Amino acid sequence: MMFKKVLIVDDHDDINNGVLNVLHDFEIKNIYMAQYCDDAFLKVKKANLENENFDLIITDLSFKKDYRECKIESGEGLIAIIKEEYPETPIIVYSMDNRLQKVRSLINKYQIDAYVCKDRNGSVELSQAIKSVFEKKQFLSPQVSKALSPKSDLEIEEYDIELIKQLANGLSQDEISGLFKNNNTTPNSLSSIEKRLNRLRIQFKANNAIHLVAIVKDLGLI
C-alpha cells in the first residue's frame, strides 16, 4: 500500500515533472499539481469539501513572482495555513534551501513530516522521504539532519532576531531605540542596543553590522 492522492506544489514545471516520476515509481495514480500556492490551497480545500483529502503534499518553499497576484506568496505560508486547517495532512518540503535554522523552524512551528534538499540526488532522497512518511516516520536529508540536535550555539533570542531584522530593514540604531521604546520592548536605550549588537558581532564573528546582517541572513535566522 501507498499514498493514494498526492499534491505537488512547485513553480518549476521541470521539478514537478521530476517529482511526478518519483511518484510514478510508487505507482501512485492520483496526482495533482499546482504552480502557485494559492492554487494549491484551493485544491486542498476543494478536496476536503469533496471528502477526498490529499494523503500527502509535497511542496517547495520559494515561488517566483510573476504577473499574478498571490495571497499566499511562499511555501511557508502555504504550510502554515494547511497545517492550521488540516493539521493531519502530511507535508514533505522539497527545497533548494539547506539552512539548518530554516529546517528547524519549519519542524518546530508546523511539524512538517519531511525535509528534502533538492540536490544532486534529490529525487532519491525524496523517494526515501515518501516511504518514511508513509510509515509515519520523519525524514530529513542528510545535509540538514543536524537540524534536530539542539546545538544551542546558534541559538539567539527573539529580541536579537527582532533587532537584526530592524537593522536589515534599514533603521538606524537610534531609530530602533525609538521603535522599541514605543513597543515597550526592553532594553531600548541606544547604548544597550549598541552593546547588544557588539555581543552579536562577536558571537557571529562579524566585522561590523553589515557583515552581521549578511551572516544571519545566510543562516536563515531572519
Place this chain on the structure above:
Amino acid sequence: MMFKKVLIVDDHDDINNGVLNVLHDFEIKNIYMAQYCDDAFLKVKKANLENENFDLIITDLSFKKDYRECKIESGEGLIAIIKEEYPETPIIVYSMDNRLQKVRSLINKYQIDAYVCKDRNGSVELSQAIKSVFEKKQFLSPQVSKALSPKSDLEIEEYDIELIKQLANGLSQDEISGLFKNNNTTPNSLSSIEKRLNRLRIQFKANNAIHLVAIVKDLGLI
C-alpha cells in the same frame, strides 16, 4: 532531423530528468548527463577524441559544492573552456538566474546559443530553444529577451555586485578601496566607492548600506 548526441549538465537530478523528458519528445536517443562540470568537460573531450562530438550541450550555471574537489566550479567556467576548445558546439544555458546582465555577458563573452530561464514553464521554453538552435537561430526566454537591447538603466553591473559582495563580506569602504587597488579594479578611490554606493542606495530605495545589502541579498543578486 534533429540533434543526435546531447549532453545535459545540471547538478539536480530532478532537472536532469526533466530535460531528459524534453529531449525524449524530440526522439533524441543519444543523451549523456553530468552532475559536475569537470565530468561534463571530460565527456566532451572524450567525445572529441572519438570523433563523436556532441551536437548540443544544455547546462545550468550554478553548481552546489560538495565533498568533491572541482576544477571547474561553475557553468560559466564550463562554457568558457568549451567555447574555447570546441567553439562550434552549440550551448543552451538553462538557469534560474534571470538577471539581464548575466545573460548579456554570456552572449557577449561566449556567444551562447540560447538562454532559457528555469521557471513555471521552463521546459516548454527549453523545447522551443532546442528547435531554434537546431535551425541556427538564437533563443532567449521572454523574461530576458531584453538582454539584447542596449543597456537599460535598471541594470546592475558586475562591478556593483562585487562591491556589495565585499560589503556583505564585512569589509569597510576603505578596505574595499584598498582591495580594488590591488586587483586593478576601477574605480577604486574611497570617494568613488562612496558615490557608487550612494547611487545603488537610491536605485534600490535603501536607507543605508545595511539595508542595501539586505535588499540585494533578498533579490538573490549576491
Place this chain on the structure above:
DNA sequence: CATTTCCTTACGGAAAACCATAAGCACAAA
C-alpha cells in the same frame, strides 16, 4: 581648437556607528 559632458578623485562637515568606561539599579548571596 574650444567646449561640453562624463567620470574619477579629493576634501570637509555632519551623522551614525563603534568602543571603552562608568554610573545607576535590581536581586541574590553572605
Place this chain on the structure above:
DNA sequence: TTTGTGCTTATGGTTTTCCGTAAGGAAATG
C-alpha cells in the same frame, strides 16, 4: 545590612559612513 553580580543606561572619544561640492582628466561634440 552589606557585598557582589549582572544588566541597563549614560557619556565621551574615535572611526566610519554619509553627503555636498569641486577639481582634474579623458573622450565626445561642435
